Amino acid sequence: MKKRWSRELNELPEVTRMTIRTQIGTQYYDDTFPSSKEQMAFEKNVFNKTSRTDSEIAFFGGMTIVYKSSIDLFLYVVGSSHENELMLMSVLTCLFESLNHVLRKNVEKRWLLENMDGAFLVLDEIVDGGVILESDPQQVIQKVNFRADDSSLTEQSVAQVLQSAKEQIKWSLLK
Secondary structure (H helix, E strand, O other): OOOOOOOOHHHOOEOOEEEEEOOOEEEEOOOOOOOHHHHHHHHHHHHHHHOOOOOOEEEEOOEEEEEEEEOOEEEEEEEEOOOOHHHHHHHHHHHHHHHHHHOOOOOOHHHHHHOHHHHHHHHHHHEEOOEEOOOOHHHHHHHHHHHHHHHHHHHHHHHHHHHHHHHHHHHHHHO
C-alpha cells in the first residue's frame, strides 16, 4: 500500500514569535534574533511599519506578519515567509478572542498587566515551541479556565486544611 500523505513534525505549520506590543511580552520560538537588542530592533521596525496602516498582514524581513490592534495594544503573530497566512490569522484570531475572554472584554494594556498570568496561559495553550497546538478560542478558554479552576481548588483545599488544623488544635487545647 502506498502512503498518499505524510508529514514530519518539523513540517507542521509554525509560528516564529507572538508579540503583545507596548513592551509587555514577546514569545520567541526560534533564534532568528538571538540577542535582546536584535529582538527589540525587529519589534520596533515591525511596529513602525504596521502602526500606520489598517491592513492585517505585512511581509517584512522574509517573514509573514499578521497583526491586530485594540486600544493601546498591538497583537502580532509572525511566521516564516512560506507559512500560510490564513493559518497565522487563525492563530491571531484565537489569541485575540481568548484574551478578550480572559480580560473580560477589556483588551487593553492596563487589564493585560493585571492579568499577565492568564495572558501567558493563553499563549502557552495556543503555541508550544513554535508549533501551533490550538486555533479554536473556545478550546483555549476551556483549558485556561480549567487551569484557573485547578489553582483555586488547590488554594481552597489548603485553606480548608488550615481551618481544620485550627479547629483540631482548638479542641485539643480545650480538653
